[in-house]
Amino acid sequence: MMLAADAVFSTDLPLPGRRQGKVRDVYGLPGRTPPALLVVATDRVSAFDVVMPTPMPGKGRLLTQISMGWFRWLREQDLVADHVLSTDVPAECLQDPALAGRVMQCRAARVIPIECVARGYLAGSGWAEYQRHGTACSIPLPKGLRQCERLPEPIFTPATKADQGHDENISPVQAQEALALDPLWSRFGGRALAQRLERLTLELYVRAAEHARSRGVILADTKFEFGLALDEHGEPTDELLIVDEVLTPDSSRYWPADRYEAGRDQPSFDKQVLRNWLLEEVAAGRWNKEAPGPSLPDSVVELTLERYREIARILA
Numbered sequence: 001m002m003l004a005a006d007a008v009f010s011t012d013l014p015l016p017g018r019r020q021g022k023v024r025d026v027y028g029l030p031g032r033t034p035p036a037l038l039v040v041a042t043d044r045v046s047a048f049d050v051v052m053p054t055p056m057p058g059k060g061r062l063l064t065q066i067s068m069g070w071f072r073w074l075r076e077q078d079l080v081a082d083h084v085l086s087t088d089v090p091a092e093c094l095q096d097p098a099l100a101g102r103v104m105q106c107r108a109a110r111v112i113p114i115e116c117v118a119r120g121y122l123a124g125s126g127w128a129e130y131q132r133h134g135t136a137c138s139i140p141l142p143k144g145l146r147q148c149e150r151l152p153e154p155i156f157t158p159a160t161k162a163d164q165g166h167d168e169n170i171s172p173v174q175a176q177e178a179l180a181l182d183p184l185w186s187r188f189g190g191r192a193l194a195q196r197l198e199r200l201t202l203e204l205y206v207r208a209a210e211h212a213r214s215r216g217v218i219l220a221d222t223k224f225e226f227g228l229a230l231d232e233h234g235e236p237t238d239e240l241l242i243v244d245e246v247l248t249p250d251s252s253r254y255w256p257a258d259r260y261e262a263g264r265d266q267p268s269f270d271k272q273v274l275r276n277w278l279l280e281e282v283a284a285g286r287w288n289k290e291a292p293g294p295s296l297p298d299s300v301v302e303l304t305l306e307r308y309r310e311i312a313r314i315l316a
């Protein structure tokens, strides 16, 4: 087993403008034209939107490897440009050996504040809403669908991109309205921009799900983020880019196809082990689902990492 000393929990690189997401640290790369960013996938893990205090050594590298494999695939699809410039460690931090394999130099973008989710199966928040209202993101669905059942056709179920806390599911029409009402996004198409994101998200999902299925896994759902490339003055242009990570187990639900059965929860290639352990902690009154999360036992770290390694191997 890898030692915890190999884990990257947080970075402090000699680059300006550090922003820390739940999992990634993002920096500016000075002097690049057009403007570029360094995205560092750390070994942090989050669950229920809380970052755990215990890192998972090597997780950031696995995520970067999976995401890059899909970015290469995406270029062959020729549907949308992406933000990746290179996976080289930039000259400013060459002396930092921990960065190799976990960084992406990217075109800087103004990120569109809509999480673009496509679902082909009824799980997670989609299943929760369906049980209460018979809908997912207000999209009416046939009656009598079971948990994790395949949908008649994939649906676009967007969410707001909350700076803090939980993202909120909205209807596709609300996504259009949100972009139409915002002065910046309305300049770049507003409603039409949202419709373009919807079509792209669904087309990418259908193709990626087909590819995953050929490897024996079901891509039940996934989330994409898009942005407008910035020009040399830092202003958004009309060049749409797919940004962030793509089709990783952190942004997608992957299920082993040979064990799929509707009507129950599915085993999955993600943080299920961690989530289940955390739910036991909650049930035992030892955690209230708020920050800080509890320290994770070695077994939970190792079993979760094993799931990430397995999906990386399958998709490689």
Ligand SMILES: Nc1ncnc2c1ncn2[C@@H]1O[C@H](COP(=O)(O)OP(=O)(O)O)[C@@H](O)[C@H]1O
Binding pocket: 020, 021, 022, 023, 024, 025, 026, 037, 039, 083, 106, 107, 108, 109, 110, 111, 225, 227, 243, 244, 245
């Ligand atoms: N090309 C890009 N330009 C600007 N921001 C980006 C780009 N790619 C990704 N990001 C942002 O970088 C952050 C990545 O960190 P992450 O840990 O995923 O954050 P979060 O907690 O919001 O999920 C996200 O906020 C994402 O929107």
Ligand SMILES: [Mg+2]
Binding pocket: 021
């Ligand atoms: Mg993220």
